[in-house]
Amino acid sequence: MWLRTSLILTLFLTLGACMKEETQKPEYTLVIHGGAGTITRDKLTPEKEAEIRGELNAALAAGEAILKDGGTALDAITAAIQVMENSPNFNAGRGAVFTAEGKNELDSSIMDGRTLDAGAVSGVKNIKNPILLARAVMEKSPHVMMMGTGAEKFAATQGIETADDAYFHTDYRWGQYEDAKTKKNGPLLDHDGKAEEEAPKGAMNDDPLNGDYKFGTVGAVALDKQGSLAAGTSTGGMTYKMHGRVGDSPIIGAGTYANNKSCAVSATGHGEFFIRATVARNVCALMEYSGKSLQQAADRIVMQELVEMGGDGGIIAVDKDGNYAMPFNTAGMFRGHVTSLEAAKVGIYKD
């Protein structure tokens, strides 16, 4: 008698859980980030904070409009990333930081979870929207990754829009460059391999918009109504990075990964650590192979493994059921999300 009762009870509870699960599954989900770092309230003026929140909302709106109309996750993340690349406030596209040689070298990558098709570019100059070039490499070239002048020549054959140095010059980033330059004999160029000691000391480490001297990246991940995932990332890299340095943003499996079997991830942080930890692939592998939830997998990599290694940063991730995660082990991360069930919401600080 007791057994039958408890069996029936269990049956109802299970059914209830299933129905709850069903009704909670969103038709589409879009998550974006604009970089992670030492971002705290005392470091952003109310005006600047409002400006950034407005741009994050504009990026979400651009992507959601496509998803709502039944467009692809690939188109949605491309649109959202373009909005952030066009803002001088994020370290990507127009707002890119300067290398040790005073240039802007841009990295970007994109991946389609339906086919595992991917495209990436690294060290490209004067490309207005690197995410569009990464997508062109994926869709129009026989290759997955192209670098430097070779990638720029390919861009020309594809009619990718360019912009002159002046477009990428913001006094703000140049100030950061000058700040680093005065410390050029400092740890950053010591080549001692101790990443944590590379920071040009001083103001830049407290710089909320740079999201730490070494961070600042934009990215987006999405699930569309067809159940497909996509991820994309774009960055100007590290302020005063050595000419030729490639971070995690253009590396498929490190800064960007999407697979309809598991999830889509875009990362922002100290790229060297993110490459070594194969962050984006690793989060999806934990879901795919050990049955962890998206939140469990994302937290394990960002809040445990990266913290143990000393890798500062965060990720945005969405899984095939529309669940999303946005863990970061820094003071803040510019971020936002919207689903068919939740209104757009942007965040900057931990709380």
Place this chain on the structure above:
Amino acid sequence: MWLRTSLILTLFLTLGACMKEETQKPEYTLVIHGGAGTITRDKLTPEKEAEIRGELNAALAAGEAILKDGGTALDAITAAIQVMENSPNFNAGRGAVFTAEGKNELDSSIMDGRTLDAGAVSGVKNIKNPILLARAVMEKSPHVMMMGTGAEKFAATQGIETADDAYFHTDYRWGQYEDAKTKKNGPLLDHDGKAEEEAPKGAMNDDPLNGDYKFGTVGAVALDKQGSLAAGTSTGGMTYKMHGRVGDSPIIGAGTYANNKSCAVSATGHGEFFIRATVARNVCALMEYSGKSLQQAADRIVMQELVEMGGDGGIIAVDKDGNYAMPFNTAGMFRGHVTSLEAAKVGIYKD
């Protein structure tokens, strides 16, 4: 009675198995590859085959000498790869193929399974041993990956040996370049994204030393007496590749990965597919997260996933217990292995 007998029998069998396992665990293991492709007996003269087998044995000997003396897996794979980079018979270092612009652009990467430290270079010219530059990036720079002229400038600060164009010019590879050039309006430059249709048709596809026009790579993985793993890869990339194309060889997680928790992998094949499948990391993730054996994980990625995607090639892998795997889905793969328990053995064909 029957139960007790069978229990005792099981106990003995288990003990036997354990002891067998124990005695079979090698003190060190070294596995190398020199590229995969359509390599069949009818395409190699006895002289050329003997020459290549000799060089593979020399690479194994150089690495084993270090492992036998208690040296690190990192030093062993570096030594083995240098031997193959110095041979004109493999598409790496001296024997590198030519890009569409008639240049040699070299890619290489290395990873230390103890610390997950890694170094990689892509698109570097006139570097005699790219594996040494990748290692210098890992040990002497604050970065993990460097490309092009920036990487070359860094090489100069580190006293990395360079070589002039003549050193890299082999009539053999130049012939392949000319062959591809005559087909420059062919599929390779169609940018139709259909990788399988890019092959410059003709002799190159039957070219055993090129291991298919798009292959040819050298790599090594090892376990040392301290129980540490390391992996390294070096290549000239695809014959007639577009200037700026980056393959899987310099991508940590795609062409190279090492982690003492699981395994060390070096890949050779059609790089675009290997990047999209995050091959090296994926094999180790399958071991680490779903408890597959090295052979099971390697076979699943190379003989199933890559075959379904249309990605030709193979990998060499060694796990933390010294087990090794060398699956390839092509006609042949230049390869060799040696352990503290097995004499050096090299192979070329399937049988």
